[in-house]
Amino acid sequence: MLANRLIACFDVINGKVTKASQFRDNIDIEDAVTAAKRVYDMQIDELIFYDVTASAEKRPIDLQLVEAVGREVFVPYTVGGGIRNLTDMYNVLKSGAEKISVDSMAVRNPEIIAQGAKEFGSQCIVLSTQVKRVGRSAKIPSGYEIAIDGARVFTGMDALEWARRGAGLGAGEIVVNSIDNDGTHHGYDLEITALIADELRIPVVASGGAGRMEHLYDVFTKTQASAGIISSMLYSPRLERNFTVREIKEYLHGRGVPVRPYVAPRAT
Amino acid sequence: MIGIVNYKAGNSHSVMNACKKIGVDCRYVGGEDDFADVSAVILPGVGSAKATLDSLREIGVLPRLEELVLKDGVPFLGICVGLQILFEHSEEDDVDCLGWIEGSVVKFDETRLRVPQIGWNRLTWEKSDPLFAGLGGGGFFYFVNSYYAKPARGEDILAVSDYGGRFCAMIRRGNIYASQCHIEKSGEVGLTVLKNFCEGAGK
Numbered sequence: 001m002l003a004n005r006l007i008a009c010f011d012v013i014n015g016k017v018t019k020a021s022q023f024r025d026n027i028d029i030e031d032a033v034t035a036a037k038r039v040y041d042m043q044i045d046e047l048i049f050y051d052v053t054a055s056a057e058k059r060p061i062d063l064q065l066v067e068a069v070g071r072e073v074f075v076p077y078t079v080g081g082g083i084r085n086l087t088d089m090y091n092v093l094k095s096g097a098e099k100i101s102v103d104s105m106a107v108r109n110p111e112i113i114a115q116g117a118k119e120f121g122s123q124c125i126v127l128s129t130q131v132k133r134v135g136r137s138a139k140i141p142s143g144y145e146i147a148i149d150g151a152r153v154f155t156g157m158d159a160l161e162w163a164r165r166g167a168g169l170g171a172g173e174i175v176v177n178s179i180d181n182d183g184t185h186h187g188y189d190l191e192i193t194a195l196i197a198d199e200l201r202i203p204v205v206a207s208g209g210a211g212r213m214e215h216l217y218d219v220f221t222k223t224q225a226s227a228g229i230i231s232s233m234l235y236s237p238r239l240e241r242n243f244t245v246r247e248i249k250e251y252l253h254g255r256g257v258p259v260r261p262y263v264a265p266r267a268t
Numbered sequence: 269m270i271g272i273v274n275y276k277a278g279n280s281h282s283v284m285n286a287c288k289k290i291g292v293d294c295r296y297v298g299g300e301d302d303f304a305d306v307s308a309v310i311l312p313g314v315g316s317a318k319a320t321l322d323s324l325r326e327i328g329v330l331p332r333l334e335e336l337v338l339k340d341g342v343p344f345l346g347i348c349v350g351l352q353i354l355f356e357h358s359e360e361d362d363v364d365c366l367g368w369i370e371g372s373v374v375k376f377d378e379t380r381l382r383v384p385q386i387g388w389n390r391l392t393w394e395k396s397d398p399l400f401a402g403l404g405g406g407g408f409f410y411f412v413n414s415y416y417a418k419p420a421r422g423e424d425i426l427a428v429s430d431y432g433g434r435f436c437a438m439i440r441r442g443n444i445y446a447s448q449c450h451i452e453k454s455g456e457v458g459l460t461v462l463k464n465f466c467e468g469a470g471k
Contacts, residue, residue, distance in 0.1 A: 003388040121315040260388040260408040
């Protein structure tokens with residue numbers, strides 16, 4: 001049986017891991033390579049690295065940084081931000097990442113999902129989505145709309161419909177980032193996470209809002225999400241207290257939620 | 269010296285990073301005449317069996333690899349699709365593979381399971397082996413696969429896992445090891461397996 005995954009997601013600006021609230025007001029945490037080593041040593045299950053300003057600044061992703069992080073991390077590692085074409089994808093994979101995350105660029109050019117999946121396999125292509133609760137309407141039947149460009153531009157696209165389309169084009173996993181819940185520490189948006197996870201047969205990653213261990217219990221028991229992003233819980237200074245991966249896993253395991261157990265490091 | 273086969277469709281970079289981390293002497297090998305000082309070979313893998321075979325044929329490495337592994341008994345470790353191509357046939361693209369190990373590669377049941385399997389799954393050892401030194405009775409490893417191997421000979425199975433039913437996660441026959449999970453991306457447990465291989469398992 002597969003374990004539910006805990007993922008650290010780094011929003012990287014100028015080589016620094018930052019933490020935003022509702023996609024704004026980023027504050028610096030620490031140097032990306034140091035942060036990567038730290039969360040790896042905590043036994044995080046997976047790492048996502050977003051070069052958040054690459055796309056807006058119309059520059060390619062910082063490959064040297066991607067490579068430096070890859071030298072410290074021996075768990076799966078996804079890279080996104082500024083990916084425009086197959087060449088960008090190839091460069092990221094050759095720099096040590098296992099998966100490529102596409103978000104705004106995939107909305108502008110959905111074919112990039114199909115091209116990436118065909119060239120590198122679906123397992124390499126992660127579709128990341130920014131979703132906002134807008135209320136159900138004829139145009140937005142799920143009640144959630146897709147935004148792009150750091151939640152600044154709204155697309156008029158229905159979130160569930162876009163997720164379905166992304167999976168159909170060959171995405172191997174989908175990240176559902178709640179714009180409303182991001183950085184609030186009030187818990188994941190269970191409604192849209194459940195909607196998408198029930199509908200799709202590919203793994204769904206819940207993102208945005210985790211602030212307490214109960215939030216992970218909720219998302220893994222009330223939805224079919226396969227993974228949850230827990231960046232704030234690990235290192236946000238906006239949170240009253242931070243958590244270790246170990247205590248979150250022990251909490252979940254104690255409540256019957258399958259996780260990869262923490263393994264005490266061997267004395268050397 | 270550990271030789272890591274470097275070809276277009278592989279993730280040799282991640283395997284190289286992992287080998288450097290555990291402090292073993294390693295370098296990339298590709299061309300046919302590249303193996304003079306190589307004492308063990310790792311074949312990394314991601315993606316489809318056909319793309320992997322095509323890519324390996326393109327660099328012309330297979331004849332020398334077969335000679336080293338099948339004739340000279342050099343320790344070998346295939347990872348992920350580097351396990352799958354050792355079998356006789358894969359359902360993926362209906363492709364004939366190398367046939368070093370009898371059996372075939374089939375797809376997980378998509379009607380019941382999320383496919384690909386992506387994530388950490390528990391391995392249990394079918395037998396004790398130097399590859400598992402220091403690891404107790406099993407551990408969690410990272411998988412990304414839609415297909416899995418069904419060895420014809422049960423004694424080739426070294427470790428199993430469970431995804432909608434038991435499946436073969438690692439094999440060993442003599443000097444040939446292969447792992448369906450990505451040991452280079454399975455944290456410290458995976459690095460321990462890699463280290464055990466590099467330090468002489470399979471000799």
